[in-house]
Amino acid sequence: MPNSVASFIICTILGFGIGFAGFQLAGKDDVASTDTRTETATNTESTDNTPAEDGSGEEAEQPTTESVVSANSEILNTKGCLSCHSVSSLDLEGGATGPDLSQAFTGVEGKHGKPLNEFLKEPTSAVMSSVISxxxxxxxxxxxxxxxxxxAAE
Known part of the structure; x- marks a missing residue:
């Protein structure tokens, strides 16, 4: 019986690892398509909008906001978070294996007993522990x- 449990645990860890690696490789293609969509949206907005008559420069501020969102979402792509998680509040589609991370900033401490930055250093969930390690x-x-x-939580 103990050998069966050990085999199950080892196979589960290997399965998650192989799945994570596969999603990592597949996710690199998604980064390029996400960046292309962001650029297309930014270019469409800048060509569709006419400059403000008062010269307030509202048009110039919009791509800056998009750049911040893009920069923040880039780390979620590069570290493979979107392989298992979505962030619906940032319009980032990802995997359905893990929960949506839109409220992770405020929810992790209540669920795992430590702030998000500490959780990312030393996760308390088995799956995230193996992923982060x-x-x-x-x-x-x-x-x-x-x-x-x-x-995302704002």
């Missing part, structure tokens, strides 16, 4: 993820 995050990456998820 396979690809540890730097302090800078953790801060970028926290910033992106804070924006």
């Amino acid at each position: 396979g690809s540890p995050l730097t302090d800078e990456e953790i801060q970028q993820l926290v910033d992106a998820l804070q924006e």
Whole structure:
């Protein structure tokens, strides 16, 4: 019986690892298509809008906002978060394996007993522990993820 349990655990971990690696590889193509959609949306907006008559420069501010959203979502793509998770509040479609991360900034502490930045350093869930241990995050990456998820929660 203990051998069966050990075999199940090992197979589960290997399955998640292989699945994660497959989604990582497949996700790299999604990054390019997401960037193309963002550029297309930005170009469409800038050609459709006429400059404000009062010269307030509202048109110039819009791409800056899009750039921030794009930069924040980029870390979610590059670190593979979107392989398992979506962030619907940022219009980021991802995998359905993990929960939507739109409210992770405010919800992680209640669910896991530690703030998001601490959770990303040392996750308390089994799945995230294996994912993070396979690809540890730097302090800078953790801060970028926290910033992106804070924006998603707003």
